[in-house]
Amino acid sequence: MIDLTLYNFMDELLRSTPTDFKRYMYSKVLWNSRLVGIVGPRGVGKSTMMLQYILENRDKGNYLYVSADHTYFSNHSLTELADDFVKEGGTKLFIDEVHKYKGWSIELKQIYDVHPDLSVVFSGSSVLDIHKGENDLSRRVLIFNMQGMSFREYLELFHGIKTKVYSLEEILANKVKIDDIKHPLPVFREYLNSGYYPFSKEEGFELRLQQIITQTVENDISQYADMKASTARKLKQMLKIVSQLSPYKPNTTGLAAEIGVSKNNIMDYLVYLEMAGMIGQLRDDTGGIRGLGKIEKIYIDNTNLMYALSDGTPDTGNIRETFFYNQMRVNNDVISSKESDFKIDKFTFEVGGRKKSKKQIENISDGFIVKDDIEYGHGNIIPLWHFGLNY
Numbered sequence: 001m002i003d004l005t006l007y008n009f010m011d012e013l014l015r016s017t018p019t020d021f022k023r024y025m026y027s028k029v030l031w032n033s034r035l036v037g038i039v040g041p042r043g044v045g046k047s048t049m050m051l052q053y054i055l056e057n058r059d060k061g062n063y064l065y066v067s068a069d070h071t072y073f074s075n076h077s078l079t080e081l082a083d084d085f086v087k088e089g090g091t092k093l094f095i096d097e098v099h100k101y102k103g104w105s106i107e108l109k110q111i112y113d114v115h116p117d118l119s120v121v122f123s124g125s126s127v128l129d130i131h132k133g134e135n136d137l138s139r140r141v142l143i144f145n146m147q148g149m150s151f152r153e154y155l156e157l158f159h160g161i162k163t164k165v166y167s168l169e170e171i172l173a174n175k176v177k178i179d180d181i182k183h184p185l186p187v188f189r190e191y192l193n194s195g196y197y198p199f200s201k202e203e204g205f206e207l208r209l210q211q212i213i214t215q216t217v218e219n220d221i222s223q224y225a226d227m228k229a230s231t232a233r234k235l236k237q238m239l240k241i242v243s244q245l246s247p248y249k250p251n252t253t254g255l256a257a258e259i260g261v262s263k264n265n266i267m268d269y270l271v272y273l274e275m276a277g278m279i280g281q282l283r284d285d286t287g288g289i290r291g292l293g294k295i296e297k298i299y300i301d302n303t304n305l306m307y308a309l310s311d312g313t314p315d316t317g318n319i320r321e322t323f324f325y326n327q328m329r330v331n332n333d334v335i336s337s338k339e340s341d342f343k344i345d346k347f348t349f350e351v352g353g354r355k356k357s358k359k360q361i362e363n364i365s366d367g368f369i370v371k372d373d374i375e376y377g378h379g380n381i382i383p384l385w386h387f388g389l390n391y
Helices: 004-015 046-060 078-087 104-114 127-137 151-159 168-172 185-194 205-224 229-245 252-259 263-275 303-309 316-328 384-389
Strands: 035-039 063-067 092-096 119-124 142-145 279-283 295-300 334-336 342-344 347-352 367-371 381-383
Touching (some): 035 046, 078 104, 119 127, 168 384, 263 279, 316 342, 316 347, 367 384, 381 384
Parallel strands (some): 063 092
């Protein structure tokens, strides 16, 4: 018999779960598959999304939501929970923060093999641990990678302004139109500062964001890579340095000397930071396969993190490029451009301020100037904020 405290825990969370706004990933997850994993950086709303699904569908079966760090698991296992749940007619089990349970992937594999009629959805705040456990799950699991909020989502959640998702082609054709907002730039500035995370309007946002940085670097990465505490602190120092130079052009020797580690470890550290959602690495197309090209630039993952790491005074040019790369990478393969800032398919993009000239792309077909500080575009001049409506 399942401990009633687990059902009480779920019911308490469901009572405080909002349902009027859902993240972009909600409609993309194949909820009815036998084994589903939702992964992504800390704080982007994975837990809330799972609870929302339960609220809207719990009449269709016997559902149970648990968190892997619940005290129940101090003397019970995941397999034991699944066995008891199935015996009581359970049909769908939701496991949050699964990476906090040692040996989670092995037990999920066993649950999958033993209970063919049970559907399991799990989430993990650290993509590091999730990817590390994928080998145990082989082809059994469908993984959905969830990012922070787009500017479009921010408009809906915090300003009640709903607008469609615009494709890249619609954005480049200057077809973006939002009737409910006459002057988008002030709201866009809000988003850049504190709009990427769904909890951004809660009291103590800046402190919570600093805690996310610390927990990700000193807990998630250090545990994954089996690092000493002193090395983890150096990793945080490296993140700070990259934020000050972002977009940072990789210089392993200089960065290693700056933080006092071997240059042979720098590239591994950067991969850890990227997987954990702390940085983004812009690559060229030499790899032939997405994500395998040479790293040309390193960005802090999102503009909110840039503000947090720079004590509220990030470089404006870096903010613009970071926003473009962060928003467009969700639905597009963004690579570096030899002539300009970015390339997506056949399109080339130069990102700058209101006075940015066309000189950089004047001899490039399918070239676009992406300008900040403008409300509307024309021809091949596109407002920067338009690219926040792509998901």
